[in-house]
């Protein structure tokens with residue numbers, strides 16, 4: 463297959479930051495995707511409906527008038543999110559999920575949840591209202607090895623949570639392990655997962671062999687090859703529980719290339735091409751449309767897109783950098799060759 467078309471896809475997990483960064487990064491996503499779930503880990507975090515609607519407005523203004531792209535907003539769950547905030551969020555029509563960051567798990571997660579039991583009343587309202595809980599699934603205890611944090615989260619937090627709230631819609635975000643893929647396969651249909659392109663394409667050798675590669679550092683951290691293969695199986699299985707979420711996370715070059723570099727891969731400029739590369743590598747391009755364009759809206763209860771995106775087997779080189787704020791940003795796989803190109807109509 464040298465060219466194919468899919469229904470216009472959506473990105474169900476995206477970081478676009480705020481302020482001047484918006485205009486630098488949003489056009490990349492709007493070029494390929496019709497909608498994206500916008501992560502709320504700003505400083506300060508987006509914890510209220512009022513803040514989320516104001517953030518949405520800034521995104522819409524940065525996009526300009528000629529776009530069909532729609533930002534789907536989220537709230538940042540804290541120990542103190544009042545149950546009434548969920549009602550408000552739901553009635554706004556613009557808030558599609560509430561993000562659980564365990565405190566200290568990743569970028570700007572300091573205001574996250576310290577103990578999930580503090581959130582039980584709020585989670586009960588989310589369950590009743592059909593508001594999805596989007597989970598960064600890693601424990602943060604010092605004594606748990608960073609490569610085990612997702613698997614331990616499943617045992618310690620996720621299993622009890624799902625038992626306690628048996629109809630709560632859950633998206634286990636950016637899964638990185640066979641443990642997580644198996645968990646989601648076995649769970650009821652209202653428990654789903656997003657998978658990033660970088661976790662489909664790389665394993666932890668790509669982070670560490672031959673030298674530390676800061677632009678491949680993300681959280682949850684890349685895992686060993688057996689886990690990558692399990693993610694590939696899940697993403698290409700045709701199961702509606704697994705759908706596209708890039709977790710594209712812009713950080714300037716200087717904040718990545720330093721003694722304590724930030725976590726995040728900037729995949730937005732080449733997102734669908736990366737997924738095409740991954741699916742093609744196992745002969746499963748025919749499963750890309752479900753994963754990228756159908757299963758996400760079906761899970762969120764939104765209509766599927768009506769447009770079409772065309773892809774062609776035509777090699778191109780990922781640019782070495784893009785302008786970002788007053789410096790530059792290095793895209794994922796900068797300088798390497800990709801096989802698939804988006805055909806602009």
Ligand code: DOR
Pocket residue numbers: 477503568569598679680681682709711712725726727
């Ligand atoms: O790699 C990551 N970057 N993982 C996250 O969970 C957060 C994100 C960011 O905001 O930079």
Ligand code: ZN
Pocket residue numbers: 475476477501709711
């Ligand atoms: Zn993220």
